[in-house]
Amino acid sequence: MTLNVNKIRQDFPILKRKVYGKPLAYLDNAATTQKPRQVIQAISEYYENYNSNVHRAVHKLSQEATHAYDEAHEKVAGFVGAKMEEIAFTKNTTESINIAANALSSQLRKGDEILLTQMEHHSNIVPWQQAAKRTGAKIRYAEIDENGELKMRQLQQLINKKTKVVAFTHVSNVLGTVNPAKEIIAAAHEAGAITVLDAAQSVPHIPLNVGELDCDIMAFSGHKMLGPTGMGVLYGKEEVLSEMEPLLYGGDMISEVSFDDAKWNELPWKFEAGTPNVAGAVGLAAAVDYLQKAGMENVHEHEKKLTKLAYDRLSKIEGLKIYGPPPNKRGGLAAFSLEGVHNHDVSAMLDAQGIAVRGGHHCAMPLARLLGIAGTTRASFYLYNTAEEIDKLAAVVKTVAAKMKSFAKVK
Amino acid sequence: MEKKETNAIEELYREELMDHYQNPRNQGELAGADVSYHDHNPVCGDEVTMQLKVSDGEIKDAKFTGKGCAISQAAASMLTEEAKGKKTRQLLQMKTEDVLQILKINPGPVRIKCALLALRALQKGLLKYEAKLLKAK
Numbered sequence: 001m002t003l004n005v006n007k008i009r010q011d012f013p014i015l016k017r018k019v020y021g022k023p024l025a026y027l028d029n030a031a032t033t034q035k036p037r038q039v040i041q042a043i044s045e046y047y048e049n050y051n052s053n054v055h056r057a058v059h060k061l062s063q064e065a066t067h068a069y070d071e072a073h074e075k076v077a078g079f080v081g082a083k084m085e086e087i088a089f090t091k092n093t094t095e096s097i098n099i100a101a102n103a104l105s106s107q108l109r110k111g112d113e114i115l116l117t118q119m120e121h122h123s124n125i126v127p128w129q130q131a132a133k134r135t136g137a138k139i140r141y142a143e144i145d146e147n148g149e150l151k152m153r154q155l156q157q158l159i160n161k162k163t164k165v166v167a168f169t170h171v172s173n174v175l176g177t178v179n180p181a182k183e184i185i186a187a188a189h190e191a192g193a194i195t196v197l198d199a200a201q202s203v204p205h206i207p208l209n210v211g212e213l214d215c216d217i218m219a220f221s222g223h224k225m226l227g228p229t230g231m232g233v234l235y236g237k238e239e240v241l242s243e244m245e246p247l248l249y250g251g252d253m254i255s256e257v258s259f260d261d262a263k264w265n266e267l268p269w270k271f272e273a274g275t276p277n278v279a280g281a282v283g284l285a286a287a288v289d290y291l292q293k294a295g296m297e298n299v300h301e302h303e304k305k306l307t308k309l310a311y312d313r314l315s316k317i318e319g320l321k322i323y324g325p326p327p328n329k330r331g332g333l334a335a336f337s338l339e340g341v342h343n344h345d346v347s348a349m350l351d352a353q354g355i356a357v358r359g360g361h362h363c364a365m366p367l368a369r370l371l372g373i374a375g376t377t378r379a380s381f382y383l384y385n386t387a388e389e390i391d392k393l394a395a396v397v398k399t400v401a402a403k404m405k406s407f408a409k410v411k
Numbered sequence: 412m413e414k415k416e417t418n419a420i421e422e423l424y425r426e427e428l429m430d431h432y433q434n435p436r437n438q439g440e441l442a443g444a445d446v447s448y449h450d451h452n453p454v455c456g457d458e459v460t461m462q463l464k465v466s467d468g469e470i471k472d473a474k475f476t477g478k479g480c481a482i483s484q485a486a487a488s489m490l491t492e493e494a495k496g497k498k499t500r501q502l503l504q505m506k507t508e509d510v511l512q513i514l515k516i517n518p519g520p521v522r523i524k525c526a527l528l529a530l531r532a533l534q535k536g537l538l539k540y541e542a543k544l545l546k547a548k
Contacts, residue, residue: 342480345424345453349520352420360455374456374479403420406430 003294003302009384011036011290015284025389030054030173030201030333030380031358039226042286043279053275055252059285069278072285073268079288080218081209082219082235088271089281092232093200094123095247096138096219097167097338099234099271100196101127103244104165107194108153110136113162117142117150117179119172122363124198128167137164148175149221156187163193168204171331174362174376175324176307178331185214194240200224203233205303205332205382207296216240222280231280234271241267241280248273286383291383299383303332306381306390310334317401323376333380335362337373338397341404346377349400355393423516424481428489432481437491441474448536454526457483461532465540470494470502473496480525483517487529489513499537505530 005279009015014034018023020112026034046068052061054069054326070084077087090096094230109116118141132139142155159166166188170181185195197215202208204225217240220230236244246253246264250273255261264270308327311334314320319339325328338346347359360375361368368375429450441447441462451458457479464472473491477484493501493513511517518526 342457344457344480344522344525345482348423348480350418354424368456400420403424 001295001298003298005302005384005386008036008274008294009386012384013037013039013040015384019109019354019356020352025355025385027379027381027385027389027393028356028358029382029385029407030362030378031139031335032229032354033204033382035226035283036290037193037246038290039283039286043228043283046279050139051104051278054278055269055396068285069276069281072281075285075288076233078234079292080203081211083238085267085347086210086235086238087240088234088236088241088268089276089284090232090271091230091277091309092099092223093164093198093219093221094127094232096234097123097196097198098127099247100167100217100219101131102247104194104196104243105131105135108132108135108137108164111162112137112164113160114139114165114208115142115158115163115188116140117155117168118144119148119150119175119177119197119367120167120169120364121173122198122365123370124167124169124196125366128165141371143158144175144177147326147329148172149329150177150179150184151291152180152183152255155184158189159191159193161191163188163191165196166193167196168199169200170208171196171199171205172324172334172364173201174335174367174378176330176333176335177209177325178206178329181213181215189214203330203335204291206300210235222284222287223267225284225287226290227284228280230277231284234268237268241271244269244271246273250274258372286374291336302383303381306385306387307334309331309387310379310381310390310393313390314397317394317398319401323371333378335378336397337376338401338404341400343375343377345404346397346400349403350377350393350396353392353396355389355396415507422509423498423518425515428485428514428516429481431485434476435484435488437474437488437498438476439474441472442478446540447538448524448532448539450528450532450535452483452528455480455525455529457528459483459487459529459532461487461490461529461536463533463540465499465534468498470497475529476501478527479528480522482514482516482522483528484525486510487513488514490529494533499541503534503537505534 050061050064052065054066073087074084077084186275188195194216197218198218203220218235223229253273254262313326322336343359358378444462445465446463449460458515459477462474475487
């Protein structure tokens with residue numbers, strides 16, 4: 001089944017907006033996605049009708065809010081094939097990874113190894129660097145080849161008895177590479193390592209089932225999948241989360257407190273100290289409903305088409321280089337550089353035509369350095385993007401290339 | 412917030428600015444520079460090194476090296492032209508608006524950092540230079 005993109009676009013109020021008098025072409029979905037009115041309305045409805053704190057008071061509003069909040073966990077769990085107890089809400093992917101890195105630190109000893117990859121986002125590097133500093137563990141990096149794919153043999157060789165954690169991104173936010181998660185996780189498990197999957201760029205775009213992947217811990221963000229900002233998800237297998245120490249302590253995460261000590265609440269509440277983002281959870285639940293109705297297979301198929309189109313159109317432009325693997329091996333994004341033009345200039349010129357893209361190192365500075373570039377311009381797609389928008393992107397990039405050439409030094 | 416339909420590309424990437432970017436003035440190492448200051452924008456990776464020759468509180472020569480976006484590099488080029496013959500005091504008093512007037516653009520809240528990188532480097536370098544002079548006295 002194909003998506004009815006025209007109908008979908010009607011659900012997104014912001015897509016009617018004009019920028020500098022031009023229709024908005026929003027192609028920065030890897031950074032954050034737009035929100036359908038179903039999500040916006042669910043959030044207003046919560047604030048207008050049943051705003052209250054959860055898991056506490058017995059009054060009607062609190063009952064409704066608690067029900068909605070708990071149900072949001074169930075919906076998100078269902079979306080990725082998990083149990084409700086295995087889904088804790090955080091504020092973003094970064095926080096989820098920090099919780100994991102902090103908790104796993106207690107199991108790390110001097111000489112242990114943490115395996116990451118060269119294509120990680122800062123959020124899946126920095127928390128591990130700190131964990132390594134605290135424990136004396138060593139970080140190793142699986143390398144990428146000239147296609148922007150992981151060198152699987154090298155990766156497998158890096159996994160050894162000392163490897164305690166293997167943390168990697170499912171889909172690279174720069175290269176677009178879809179990593180063979182199942183294979184990496186199986187190799188890690190064979191060595192007895194815990195796996196942490198950064199799924200920020202996969203859960204929103206690809207049908208995914210945690211049981212099938214067999215990952216121990218997984219992190220993703222609600223705002224990259226039509227939900228509100230301030231909502232992240234920490235998934236962990238029940239037996240893994242049970243052993244993990246929370247990062248934040250306080251209300252709602254306890255079962256019993258005395259003046260001397262406290263016992264932790266059951267899963268997943270142990271990881272949700274303090275008044276949670278109830279409105280955010282309600283919004284995320286609406287986003288999950290929306291995506292499920294559209295069908296993740298259809299979303300994925302639609303993005304694949306757009307990505308192929310973008311790849312074909314862009315790669316024809318002289319002096320343009322797309323980073324990462326060919327379209328059949330990548331997620332819904334294309335990061336590129338244009339010879340002789342800085343990525344910020346490309347982004348600004350696209351912006352002037354109403355096309356929103358991202359320029360820079362995309363929070364993966366080590367990767368940019370490895371590629372020998374200051375940054376790239378990235379176009380990333382979602383279910384509401386159209387082939388016309390891709391055509392427009394390619395046309396403007398072509399104009400930019402020509403314009404910059406006209407100012408070339410030979411003048 | 413919303414601008415009327417204009418050719419926003421032409422507005423931001425004016426011909427003069429692009430000319431400075433593609434054909435930078437005073438680019439290169441300044442031998443025997445009194446002031447030399449390197450600065451960068453961690454977010455976007457723009458870099459400049461501003462160098463000055465100063466005598467009796469007046470800028471005798473100015474050069475720059477760097478890499479980055481058109482706005483950051485054109486601003487550095489234009490600023491070296493602007494600096495020559497000026498008093499150090501005048502340069503230290505230069506503000507955001509002065510730079511934007513020279514560039515004749517309104518880069519907006521994100522890219523303003525690109526436009527101001529060269530001036531910031533120049534001023535930090537001058538302050539360091541003046542502090543050193545004071546110490547020597």
